[in-house]
Amino acid sequence: MMDEAAWVATVRRCFLERQADIIRELERLDGARRFSGEDLATPGGGLSRPRVLQDGAAIEKAAVLFTHSIGAALPAAATERNPHLAGQPFQAVALSLIVHPRNPYVPTAHMNLRFFLVAATLPRPLPAHPPAAPAWHFGGGFDLTPHYPFEEDVVHWHRVASDACEAHGGFHAELKRNCDDYFFLKHRGEARGVGGIFFDDWTRGGFNASFAFVDAVGSAFLRGYAPIFERRTAMPWGEREEAFMLLRRGRYAEFNLAIDRGTRYGLQSGRRVESLLASLPPRAQWRYGWRPAPGSPEAELTERFLPPRDWLSPADEP
Amino acid sequence: MMDEAAWVATVRRCFLERQADIIRELERLDGARRFSGEDLATPGGGLSRPRVLQDGAAIEKAAVLFTHSIGAALPAAATERNPHLAGQPFQAVALSLIVHPRNPYVPTAHMNLRFFLVAATLPRPLPAHPPAAPAWHFGGGFDLTPHYPFEEDVVHWHRVASDACEAHGGFHAELKRNCDDYFFLKHRGEARGVGGIFFDDWTRGGFNASFAFVDAVGSAFLRGYAPIFERRTAMPWGEREEAFMLLRRGRYAEFNLAIDRGTRYGLQSGRRVESLLASLPPRAQWRYGWRPAPGSPEAELTERFLPPRDWLSPADEP
Numbered sequence: 274m275m276d277e278a279a280w281v282a283t284v285r286r287c288f289l290e291r292q293a294d295i296i297r298e299l300e301r302l303d304g305a306r307r308f309s310g311e312d313l314a315t316p317g318g319g320l321s322r323p324r325v326l327q328d329g330a331a332i333e334k335a336a337v338l339f340t341h342s343i344g345a346a347l348p349a350a351a352t353e354r355n356p357h358l359a360g361q362p363f364q365a366v367a368l369s370l371i372v373h374p375r376n377p378y379v380p381t382a383h384m385n386l387r388f389f390l391v392a393a394t395l396p397r398p399l400p401a402h403p404p405a406a407p408a409w410h411f412g413g414g415f416d417l418t419p420h421y422p423f424e425e426d427v428v429h430w431h432r433v434a435s436d437a438c439e440a441h442g443g444f445h446a447e448l449k450r451n452c453d454d455y456f457f458l459k460h461r462g463e464a465r466g467v468g469g470i471f472f473d474d475w476t477r478g479g480f481n482a483s484f485a486f487v488d489a490v491g492s493a494f495l496r497g498y499a500p501i502f503e504r505r506t507a508m509p510w511g512e513r514e515e516a517f518m519l520l521r522r523g524r525y526a527e528f529n530l531a532i533d534r535g536t537r538y539g540l541q542s543g544r545r546v547e548s549l550l551a552s553l554p555p556r557a558q559w560r561y562g563w564r565p566a567p568g569s570p571e572a573e574l575t576e577r578f579l580p581p582r583d584w585l586s587p588a589d590e591p
Numbered sequence: 592m593m594d595e596a597a598w599v600a601t602v603r604r605c606f607l608e609r610q611a612d613i614i615r616e617l618e619r620l621d622g623a624r625r626f627s628g629e630d631l632a633t634p635g636g637g638l639s640r641p642r643v644l645q646d647g648a649a650i651e652k653a654a655v656l657f658t659h660s661i662g663a664a665l666p667a668a669a670t671e672r673n674p675h676l677a678g679q680p681f682q683a684v685a686l687s688l689i690v691h692p693r694n695p696y697v698p699t700a701h702m703n704l705r706f707f708l709v710a711a712t713l714p715r716p717l718p719a720h721p722p723a724a725p726a727w728h729f730g731g732g733f734d735l736t737p738h739y740p741f742e743e744d745v746v747h748w749h750r751v752a753s754d755a756c757e758a759h760g761g762f763h764a765e766l767k768r769n770c771d772d773y774f775f776l777k778h779r780g781e782a783r784g785v786g787g788i789f790f791d792d793w794t795r796g797g798f799n800a801s802f803a804f805v806d807a808v809g810s811a812f813l814r815g816y817a818p819i820f821e822r823r824t825a826m827p828w829g830e831r832e833e834a835f836m837l838l839r840r841g842r843y844a845e846f847n848l849a850i851d852r853g854t855r856y857g858l859q860s861g862r863r864v865e866s867l868l869a870s871l872p873p874r875a876q877w878r879y880g881w882r883p884a885p886g887s888p889e890a891e892l893t894e895r896f897l898p899p900r901d902w903l904s905p906a907d908e909p
Contacts, residue, residue: 325879336879460858460867523871530848531858540778540849549778551879553841559871561643561654 277390277409280480281364284388285341287484288368289322291386291491292339295370296324298495299337302502305330308337313545317343319364323548327555329375331506336551337370347391348542355391358408362392368491371552372498377518378505380419380426380466381525383552384494385535386487387412409480411487412473414448415494416456417501418466418525420518421570422578426501427467431584433497434470441486446583448472453581458528464579465528469497517571520563522554529553595708595727598798599682602706603659605802606686607640609704609809610657613688614642616813617655620820623648626655631863635661637682641866645873647693649824654869655688665709666860673709676726680710686809689870690816695836696823698737698744698784699843700816701870703853704809705730706802727798729805730791732766733812734774735819736784736843738836739888740896744819745785749902751815752788759804764901766790771899776846782897783846787815835889838881840872847871 296308306329313321322339326332342365349359367387374381391408417430431449438445452471457464470490475483529536529552539549565571614626624647631639640657644650660683667677685705692699708727735748749767756763770789775782788808793801847854847870857867883889 327879334879460861460864519874526844526875527848527868530845531855537849543778546778547880550845550877553877555878556837556874556876557844558874559868560873561645561652561869562865 276480277392280409280484281341281366281388281390284366284484284487285320287488287491288339288366288386288388291488292322292324292337292368295337295495298499299326299332299335299372302499302506303329303332303335306332308335315340315342317345319343321545321548323551325551331375331379331502333373333375334555335370335372337368338548338551339368340548341366355408358391364390369552370494372502373522373554374502374506376506376508377420377510377514378508379502380417380422380505381522381554382415382417382494382498384415384491385413386491388484388487409476410473411475411483413475413487413490414452414469414471415490415497416452416466416469416471417498418521419578420521420574421514422467422574423505424584426504427578428584429500430467430469430497433493435585437486437489437493438470441482441489442477444477445470449583450581456528458524458532460527460531461524463524463575464581465525467578467584468581516558519556519558520560521574522557523559526553526557594798595710598727598802599659599684599706599708602684602802602805603638605806605809606657606684606704606706609806610640610642610655610686613655613813616817617644617650617653617690620817620824621647621650621653624650626653633658633660635663637661639863639866641869643869649693649697649820651691651693652873653688653690655686656866656869657686658866659684673726676709682708687870688812690820691840691872692820692824694824694826695738695828695832696826697820698735698740698823699840699872700733700735700812702733702809702812703731704805706805727794728791729793729801731793731805731808732770732787732789733808733815734770734784734787734789735816736839737896738839738892739832740785740892741823742902744822745896746902747818748785748787748815751811753903755804755807755811756788759800759807760795762795763788767901768899774846776842776850778845778849779842781842781893782899783843785896785902786899834876837874837876838878839892840875841877844871844875 300307303326306326308324308326310322310324315321320339320341324337326335344363346360347358347363349356365387367385369385370383372382388411389409415434417427419426434449435445438448448470449468452468453464455471456466456468477483536549565575618625621644624644626642626644628640628642633639637659638657642655644653662681664678665676665681667674683705685703687703688701690700706729733752735745737744752767753763756766766788767786770786771782773789774784774786795801854867883893
């Protein structure tokens with residue numbers, strides 16, 4: 274456990290620094306409001322550091338939440354693939370963020386980074402079938418949800434994601450596909466946005482390589498998002514664009530409440546509700562029977578941008 | 592099957608008439624807008640008759656949806672308690688309605704009535720354990736979700752519910768408790784509203800008695816809701832009341848998307864998404880860390896009105 278205790282401390286330090294960087298940059302992009310929030314000690318020496326900016330000049334709501342949870346006994350529901358880990362002490366370190374901008378031309382962005390560690394490595398006596406997943410893993414990723422997308426923004430976003438992946442092993446195509454598969458509203462037959470990368474149960478190359486990759490993903494987020502935000506935040510918009518953004522945010526709420534695994538698990542397991550639902554849009558709308566006019570920019574979103582494709586290969590235009 | 596085919600026709604006629612009554616009365620209450628919607632034929636002779644009023648003078652959105660579904664083979668997922676019914680032909684007739692008023696002093700109201708019939712009555716050979724639920728049943732109920740409640744309204748609502756139940760067997764206390772249990776946001780430790788009645792797997796007294804009861808519930812809805820709507824719809828309100836209503840609607844969306852069984856089942860089973868999500872509020876808000884001021888009307892809702900109690904016994908004041 275010596276190494277593993279050091280791992281938790283390393284990841285915690287890294288995620289806290291990343292949180293501070295992102296907050297600083299989002300405050301710069303907003304130009305008016307600051308983040309606020311208190312530190313909450315959690316059982317066993319854990320820490321919850323929620324930071325939220327509401328009613329900003331350019332950001333309607335952003336939440337950048339750090340949590341380090343320490344548990345005495347892993348619930349059975351969390352260890353379906355590894356039943357021998359039930360009841361073992363565990364730690365989870367997570368950084369999650371969402372940005373709901375004011376300007377409909379600026380995309381909503383989301384990132385999540387997490388590290389999970391169960392104290393036990395292998396049970397004694399050894400199980401007949403070795404565990405299917407390791408007793409530690411990383412997970413996370415980031416994805417972009419534009420309302421009025423620009424191709425150069427989408428290409429830039431995926432370029433940054435690809436660069437981060439390719440520098441650490443060359444698995445961008447796989448992680449992009451994971452993202453397209455996960456952030457999908459099956460009941461609408463529609464992607465949540467234009468995707469990004471998504472990974473779970475990540476242990477490739479061992480702790481050091483995995484951590485370096487996750488750190489790279491965390492650092493890539495702002496390189497991907499900030500230039501898009503800056504390019505679009507001064508664009509004028511009107512009621513039409515605002516209304517469309519609110520309808521799209523309704524679908525975002527559908528995904529988070531009805532589909533997202535983390536939210537669903539959290540709702541059932543009694544996690545702090547304000548943190549769990551901090552990703553929900555500040556305002557959202559639903560309109561019965563709404564359809565975009567053929568040929569409109571609103572139709573272009575669903576027809577040309579949401580169907581998953583390889584944005585980095587111009588030949589893949591559908 | 593002779594009787595059962597006649598049952599479906601009887602229920603269908605009754606629910607369609609009820610839909611027309613409710614639409615007429617809601618249009619009268621709104622005073623400006625009409626409901627609209629088309630009839631959609633569904634496989635096997637079924638009918639979907641969605642009717643929606645949006646952007647009314649007094650009603651921001653109301654949906655009154657009739658559906659008669661006819662299926663060739665019941666999916667296994669729908670028959671967990673009666674596996675021998677999987678694959679059997681079935682019919683479902685349902686009327687569901689939601690009213691999201693404009694005025695924060697007018698409560699949101701919801702009703703659902705449904706009849707479910709599986710063609711098979713008992714399997715041959717007979718199962719070792721007889722089926723836990725019958726091959727037909729009714730379900731439904733209604734509940735009220737005020738933002739700024741008035742005690743006389745809440746008492747009236749429960750009085751009408753109680754009268755409907757007591758005239759058909761005297762089980763109001765049980766059905767009120769069902770409602771309090773079901774419309775509860777466990778993650779917030781908070782009821783969705785002030786309740787009403789809720790029942791499922793309902794076969795008491797056989798088809799005729801059950802149908803008469805369900806018909807009485809359908810007719811009670813407007814006797815319960817219309818007087819409350821009329822008493823409150825002309826009350827002046829301001830930004831504060833509007834903002835609070837939108838936050839409460841956020842919780843309504845949480846319930847419908849994350850908790851409601853019908854919505855969850857529908858999202859997974861590929862039902863028509865516009866109908867399935869017609870109950871969602873036209874506008875909703877979420878605000879991180881929001882708390883009502885102590886002693887405010889907003890605090891009174893959660894402290895005095897939402898904790899379930901017997902509104903018809905004055906002695907039960909908590």
